[in-house]
Amino acid sequence: MPIALSPPFRPRNGLTKFTNCRLVRGNKLVQEDLWVSSLSGKIVNSQAAFFDDLVLPDQTIDLGGRIVSPGMIDVQLNGAFGFNFSTLLDDMSQYGKKVKEVQKLLVQTGVTSYNPTITSQRPELYQKALPFLGPSGHLQEAEDGAESLGAHCEGPFLSPTKNGVHNVDVLIEAQTFEDLEACYGKHNLTPRAEGEQIPIKYITAAPERGQMMKLIPELKKKGIIYSVGHSESTYEEASEAVGLGATMITHLFNAMRPLHHRNPGIFGVLGIAESLPRPYFGIIADGIHLHPTTIKIAFNAHPDGFILVTDAMHLVGLPDGAYPWTNGDTTCNIVKVGSKLLLENSDTIAGSSITLLECVNNFLQWTGTGIPHALQAVTATPAAMLGLQGVKGSLDAGADADLVIFSEAQTPGQPSTLVLDEVWKFGTRVHRATPPKSE
């Protein structure tokens, strides 16, 4: 006979059902329900839960047709809310605390996981800071905010002529893997125990410097992703690097040779024969680093590899003004005007201070490719680049229940833009843009 008890008597199962919503699935928005569990922190196969576990969700949330996207992933973030990951503190125990503060604030921007990025620094900083930046999601604590998917070491094995704002004095060459270990610290490159993850997820290096090209397979073997960037590589060198296992290009077009019709440079590898794997590539869509049309060309060259990144500095989230910046041994000022960052008294772009959602909205405005494609560039594609398909950046059953709920802002005659309403981490709501009216 029926066990249809009224909801208060039912044991809590931590299930939330989103209904009347549009889910980002592949390159489509589909009208479908979504079940998430705050206990397992995963997206639930609702049919199996219903027929096997005989459960109904604790709460059902009617989203009124809004969009549910996987949580956004920023694979290149240098710092935020006043804290720069490339900082040595006198008391390094404070470093971990600072990272946690950043993560709690970062999640409110819709970025549920990210790769903390250290720019070119002296070995000491890598060795001391990296242990705090490794993957942090194994505890599945929603309150911890954004989750690190592992550190990104952008340097110091870069080309001195394509240094951007990186300090030329700290750039070095690697001849052997020992040189990498000497720089990043052996403990940051070898798992301490079987199955344990190392803090470094991927590194950006110039393949033509030293013997870096030969080290790519070794890095790959260790599970470290190799990204081509800050490099003078020719098309041939870049192709060789891709052939050896490079799967990413760090901020395409920036800090590399431009596309020349007789030597297409690093960009050219996006055009290589379909039989060879084509790398993923990061794009900074802040309107300063790249022209909108350039972005459109890059997207159309290889849509499946297109990843939007912020490359944001620690000034993101702070008010406009001049801020001191210590880059290795030198200290200078960075002037923040809106999302624009310039070195004081120069025209050099000093990273960006744009949020990932602003990048997505810029991309939507400039290309009109549609919301699912734009969101893929910050969810499924970066997850695939990091080897986390089906775990992050996905709304399929079994994936981590990191979600962002967007509403659409319509402007007549223009593509609609996304407005962040809610952020969920591991099946729990962690942020609401506007508190509900009823409460």
Place this chain on the structure above:
Amino acid sequence: MRLIIRDDSDGASDYVANYIINRINTFHPSAENPFVLGLPTGSSPLGVYKVLVQKYKAGLVSFENVITFNMDEYVGIPRDHAESYHTFMWKHFFSHVNIHPSNVHILNGNAPNLEAECVAYEDAIKKAGGIDLFLAGIGEDGHIAFNEPGSSLASRTRVKTLAYDTILANSRFFDHDISKVPRMALTVGVQTVLEAREVVVIILGQRKSLALQKCIEEGVNHMWTLSSLQLHPHPMIVVDEDATAELKVKTVKYFKSIEKVAQEAGFEQILPSKVRTGNGPIPQTTVDEVSSPTIHAPQPTTSRLLRATPATEYPIRSVSPDLVPDRMASRIPEPHLTDRLTPNPEQQAVQNAITA
């Protein structure tokens, strides 16, 4: 039999959905007295589910105290397979309404013992108090659930081998690969459907028009299993105009006039109040035994002997009595000569001689 004809499939689906909602709401189901609903899968009822979900979302009906029994399920494909009937029901109905999973019954095509699964299913229906309303669709060959042509009209829930036609037709859901289509299914029987207190069938489209014609204009026939509905006390068939293509004009007009009159009089399907408000006993037609001194029911002696299994009992034969030898003369009784009434010529002759 009621036949409701609507202009198009939307109209027909709308009618059925509203009828079901009406039935549930007038029933006032509670945890102690739930409404028991039989449910089909397939393309015909899709529109009905859509309207039911809409009305649920609009707050016009609640499925909290509704128990459901599904008609059938394939054997041997995973439960979460895209074409399984579990998936169908989840996708189109259960995931959108407030029905509790414990109140949902669908045959398990992966049960270790399929026969036991079928028996348990019949028991579950009985335990729930019988089905109040069985919604059904039909196939082009007039099959109801997976009761393919030739199924016994007295059948109950069981394992059924699919007809080649059905396998061919369903291959469109399995990459057009016949080898991927399940060969067997579990299905409720014709009798299971007929035992529901009410049966509502939705038939849409011209492809089903011949089946509709066979089922309502011709006799009860196991080759068109839906025709068994003619034996049910409260059947209702809802169709669109296309499905009436093979019917006689007279039939269509007749049923339309019934509906018109009924509407004017303010009723739809006349159901006994017991059926409307639930949990009465399963209706059973009682047929009085006909007692005739001359006609005897034939004993099933032959059929029992012809069974595949060896006969365990044999028909009773008349027994020959033991032989008791005797004379024929002893069987003739002694004549009581003194009692003889007729004149005795010998005695008279003797008496005459004495007197003479």
